[in-house]
Amino acid sequence: MYSSDDVLVVDRLKIGIGDKIVIEDANLSVSRGDIVFLLGPNGAGKSTLLRAIIGLPIYRILSGDIYFNGERITDKSMEYRVSRGLGLTYQIPPKLLGVRVVDILSNLCKRSGCNVSEISNELGIMHLLNREFGKGFSGGELKRIEMATLLAQKPRLALVDEPDSGVDIDSIEIIVKAIEHLIEVSPYRSIVIVTHTALISKYIRPTKVCIMISGSVRRCGDEDLLDEVFSHGFKNMA
């Protein structure tokens, strides 16, 4: 069903949070060289899908499978998946709230062999390094810090959740450069980006656009699908 070129395969995934079914029968495949944009209305389950792929424990896999680089990772821990090279915007555990940004980046760089100053310069966050993670950042500052934590993981495949939301027109160029950098460090030259806006597509052309509605991926196509969404919305795709 899937080709040997596939880097990530999500096969008929059903996800529950508590008693609620949030993802129903979701399929997604990412091949070498794929720049995948995942779009969909609010509450469709896009963030949940990314978090289930990375393996955050509250997202229970009820059925279906996830394969990364040919290996079935459905039952593997988040730590294992990250060690294999999957990366999602860093989710700060509550016990680390209050830790300085520089300490979090240093910790990630120690593992991956990156350079905190280089990454901080790239994202323009040098002046934020000594502030506490999770406290009082503007939306745009937070996005740049999140992108820095993702770059610091040097993931083989980055899953990027709404990098362009709440980001001003000047900062979007910084975010776009970081995304290009993530594609460069990916041995597959692949990435998955959840986005709501056309803003990012002005700079980065998707090779594949997928539409998620009510917990399942309804359609995938080429970048022309973006025009359809921005002209007609998601109504006709349900």
Ligand SMILES: Nc1ncnc2c1ncn2[C@@H]1O[C@H](COP(=O)(O)OP(=O)(O)OP(=O)(O)O)[C@@H](O)[C@H]1O
């Ligand atoms: N921790 C949680 N507990 C209960 N319900 C949750 C939880 N996380 C997500 N959900 C629910 O799962 C559904 C999908 O949410 P999700 O955040 O994945 O959607 P989304 O497509 O990313 O939306 P948006 O575009 O608004 O960011 C929503 O109905 C949401 O309320």
